[in-house]
Amino acid sequence: MRVSKIQKRKRWQGLVGTIYSVAIYTILYIPVLVMMIFSFNNQRYNYYWNGFTTQWYTKLFTNSAVIDSLWYSVIIAVLATVISVTIGTIGALGLKKYEFKGRKFVNNMLYIPIIVPEIVLAVALLIIFMKVGFALGMGSILIGHCTFCIPYALVTIKGRISGDGYSLEEASLDLGANRIQTFINITLPSIMPGVMSAAFLSFTLSIDDIVMSNMLAGSKSSTLPVLILSMNKSGITPDINALTTIMILVIVISMVLNKAIKNMLKKTKNTEG
């Protein structure tokens, strides 16, 4: 069989492309894989393989410092998500649907917390909290997380609001729905995909954060990433490997769920009779 030049080139391109992507993904995921494997390692230090065990998983659940800071992180992340998405939704609707003086200014100011390095924001907040005598702890961390989650949430949701003014809302009012019914039945469903994305984004940003959490934690306990970082000094034990393995699983599952929900929303949007 004759193989043309173009076909030859295409084969080459395909091969090079495959090698390239496999290499990239290997480099990205090998460390994660190694960490997951070592979470089953029957050995105190992560240096060499010494047989299979699940003891670190059982140890993990008795390590109260880790479990406490995990809860601490989750509570902050959930609260930060709820607050950011609520403020983000209201703000996005206001900025997109209403004309007012200074709208452009507010719109531009939104990007400042996104652009400014987090450490700058953290220091600024710390100074303010010290000046007004605000006790450092969960409250200060939550406020810190909200300062960077809100702009992300707002921008994400704003992108989902169509620019065609209020006609859907007007139609709903016209048909007898009051403003609250209109918001629940019409406005919210139309921006739901954006709200969902904003929620996932805020949660991830919050649970992953270290700079704010470290700076604003005060003397008391802090979030999980801060704890893990501090453990680094004395050596990370395999129960942290176990914990991160569980976290990765949770994240992968929620990503799959997110995708599934989005697909479902899309499907209900396109169903035909």
Next chain:
Amino acid sequence: MSDSIVTLIDVEKSFGKNKVVKKMNIEIKEGEFLTLLGPSGCGKTTTLRMIAGFEEASSGIIMVQGESIEDKEPFEREVNTVFQNYALFPHMSVFDNIGYALKIRKKPKNEITKRVNEMLDLIQLKGYENRKPDALSGGQKQRVAIARALINNPKVLLLDEPLGALDLKLRKQMQVELKRLQKKLGITFIYVTHDQEEALTMSDRIAIMNEGVIEQLATPSEIYDRPITKFVAGFIGESNIFDGKVIEVHDEILVIENSAGTIMAKGSGFKVGEIVHVSIRPEYVKVSIDPVEGFNLKGTVRDFLYMGTVVNTVIDLKDNTEIKYSRFEKDDDFKERDSVNIYWNPEKAVVIKYKK
């Protein structure tokens, strides 16, 4: 007064310094098909939105069934709207869109199902109830929007250029369908459009609006045959409009002189010496080689435009103005550059009060 369902008294609307609707007075009768017709920016949509409750009148009174509705929210008013872009709820099926008004009023499920099915019958979209608006054609969306607005048996249906987004053929079909629906249900329709043909074919009465003012409110044939302002004469159909001076008055027939010659037209309430506009439709213009009594209007045939059965002709007058004249192809035959006398039945030409 008793049979008027919507009444506007001295209604005005300003956006900042811009007065969009000026001292509007109109009485809309029950069961009537009334069209607000005018060029874009004439205030017709704003008027409709004030009746619906989306805009607040700056001054004046709007009454529905003899009751002032200024303080009522849109969701408390017994009027419903069909929007220009349909405004169907994209995340709801056709069934849920149509049933929305009943669901909001917490009607029982079986009643909603029954009413929605009745509406689907009415708009001939049975079997489409589970579709999403995205999966409908423009005409189908339009019909769903109408059904959705009608399900609550409104006293008045407001329609804001509902056929604007449809292609010509579908638009004609929907015009017939809408008119049929309105007759069948006996609901008052207030219809906004800038399409004069649509207004002429569908309406019981037409209110011609310009710059926030109703120029004329009358039946389609009155509007067409007896426009009372220069704007109406120029906006509806094609018109030749002359400016001239009244030189003789014989009952309702006036002799008018202008720089091109002398003509006759019908009008009452005008005095000798008054400056007036005269409007004559191209299809009423006649042409002859010999002079015609009462007329002294000479011109030169410039060019022809064949439009199938009708030939549109432009004749140059001696004062460098022109007159448009349309005739059937088989009628009198002139060549270009022929010199002709122009005349018409004086009853067909309208004298209009001078403006500007």
